[in-house]
Amino acid sequence: MTFEVEFSDLIDVGRLIARRVITSAEVTETLLARIQRIDGRLNAYARLLSDSAILQAELADREIAKGIHRGPLHGVPIAVKDICWVEGAPTAAGTLVNRNYVPTRDATVVRKLKEAGAVLIGKTQLTEGAYSDYHPSISPVYNPWNSEYWTGISSSGSAVATAAGLCFGSIASDTGGSIRWPSAANGVCGIKPTWGRVSRYGAFELAPSLDHLGPIARSVVDVAAMLKVIAGHDDDDPTTSLRPVDDFLADTYADVRGKRIGVDRRWNSEDVDPEIQTALAEACMVFSGVGVELVDVSFPAVQQIVADWTPNCAVETAVAHQLSYPIHKNQYGPILSSVIEAGMVVSGIDYQKILLRRAAFRGNVETLFLSVDAVLTPVQPFAPLTLKTIATLGEQPELIAKLQRYTCPFDMSGHPTLAFPGGFSTEGAPIGLQLVSASFDESNLFSLGAAFQSVTDWHRRHPVLGEREAGFCVAETKR
Numbered sequence: 001m002t003f004e005v006e007f008s009d010l011i012d013v014g015r016l017i018a019r020r021v022i023t024s025a026e027v028t029e030t031l032l033a034r035i036q037r038i039d040g041r042l043n044a045y046a047r048l049l050s051d052s053a054i055l056q057a058e059l060a061d062r063e064i065a066k067g068i069h070r071g072p073l074h075g076v077p078i079a080v081k082d083i084c085w086v087e088g089a090p091t092a093a094g095t096l097v098n099r100n101y102v103p104t105r106d107a108t109v110v111r112k113l114k115e116a117g118a119v120l121i122g123k124t125q126l127t128e129g130a131y132s133d134y135h136p137s138i139s140p141v142y143n144p145w146n147s148e149y150w151t152g153i154s155s156s157g158s159a160v161a162t163a164a165g166l167c168f169g170s171i172a173s174d175t176g177g178s179i180r181w182p183s184a185a186n187g188v189c190g191i192k193p194t195w196g197r198v199s200r201y202g203a204f205e206l207a208p209s210l211d212h213l214g215p216i217a218r219s220v221v222d223v224a225a226m227l228k229v230i231a232g233h234d235d236d237d238p239t240t241s242l243r244p245v246d247d248f249l250a251d252t253y254a255d256v257r258g259k260r261i262g263v264d265r266r267w268n269s270e271d272v273d274p275e276i277q278t279a280l281a282e283a284c285m286v287f288s289g290v291g292v293e294l295v296d297v298s299f300p301a302v303q304q305i306v307a308d309w310t311p312n313c314a315v316e317t318a319v320a321h322q323l324s325y326p327i328h329k330n331q332y333g334p335i336l337s338s339v340i341e342a343g344m345v346v347s348g349i350d351y352q353k354i355l356l357r358r359a360a361f362r363g364n365v366e367t368l369f370l371s372v373d374a375v376l377t378p379v380q381p382f383a384p385l386t387l388k389t390i391a392t393l394g395e396q397p398e399l400i401a402k403l404q405r406y407t408c409p410f411d412m413s414g415h416p417t418l419a420f421p422g423g424f425s426t427e428g429a430p431i432g433l434q435l436v437s438a439s440f441d442e443s444n445l446f447s448l449g450a451a452f453q454s455v456t457d458w459h460r461r462h463p464v465l466g467e468r469e470a471g472f473c474v475a476e477t478k479r
Helices: 010-018 024-037 050-065 109-113 156-162 181-185 218-229 274-289 303-320 333-346 347-368 395-401 408-413 441-454
Strands: 045-048 077-080 121-122 169-174 191-193 212-217 260-263 293-297 374-378 417-424 431-435 462-465 474-477
Touching: 010 024, 010 050, 024 045, 024 050, 024 077, 024 121, 024 274, 045 156, 050 121, 050 181, 077 109, 077 441, 109 121, 109 218, 121 156, 156 169, 156 181, 156 212, 156 347, 169 191, 169 218, 181 191, 181 431, 191 218, 191 441, 191 474, 212 218, 218 417, 218 441, 260 274, 260 303, 274 293, 274 333, 274 374, 274 417, 274 441, 303 333, 303 395, 303 408, 374 441, 417 441, 431 441
Parallel strands: 077 121, 077 169, 260 293, 260 374
Antiparallel strands: 045 121, 169 212, 191 212, 191 417, 374 431, 417 431, 462 474
């Protein structure tokens, strides 16, 4: 290959492959070689699927040569979080208890990616069972911008692989914020779709009524293209919606003039670091500049719903692990064990109260979108976190509650939320922002997010991975 392809947009790479300017095999081999060189310092991948990826790439090239084109992902290397079944490939979900599990079917999202002609290059690493901390026996994932900084919890491997140029997009999951935190921490884009928009069949559960599968990529346009492929009803998951799937990629070109974004200025500033407030203020100016109207709103109170998330998640996690816990308790790490045990002692009455509060909160949030198209918030209220600050997150309930202020409410309500880069801290770490919309209105998020990225270049910047193990890398802008 005659140019550096690894930081190109997914859409652009797909077009080049479709036009046969480059081949899928060349792109796949280039990324596999890059992973071999770099990932020993990042640990983004739990498992490479090198042999099958090359076969899939060669098949894509043959199909394209015959005039068969399956869409924008055809021939493009994609990674999947290691909670998703891939037939014949071990799927550990960051645990020891599942380390020998080899599924005999693909997860629905994996099947849909294959049907779209995507090349599955590998399975990305995650925290134990997709909760807050890595199993003690598993090496953590490191941030490509600075190895001393947080990677964003569960979907860390998916975001790091995308940010570091080790795939063009990835499948992730979000139960309390684990698509959006890693996206923010690594300077990439991710969407937590509406609950029920994407099938969860074939994905290990953390808390099924909170779990969302969604894509991470380097641009809003790329995320939209991926969501279009994996969204839709699935007979294997009866909780998936029967609603038709919009043309999300086309939505990224929609005119946003006259759209209304709600901003709760108190919520976005109270106990929020100045750097985050600055990024929000600058984003508001960008949106205003592309013709969006900024509207003051009062967002429903979130303190109780944030407090409810922990016992809600714990109960569902206990159910998800009931066949292996406590029988195999010795194979569990301390944090996931404590969550399961906490879930076992929540009373039915207390759990029902949580469900009723969730339903009320969901309705209050949905009502807000009668007056605005989206709401703008931070992803987290403080500047990017160091590993020292975030160590043993599962043992710091106050820090978790503050961290979850802008993320877990939308897991509890199920509303779609788009995370996107909104700047950098004074130390050079990425800062992420998010847009939230009405249920099943991802189209609005994509049109607004793409409009923002049409006049900013935060998403074009990427880490330059040198020989240093620590210290911020130099950001480069890919145009």
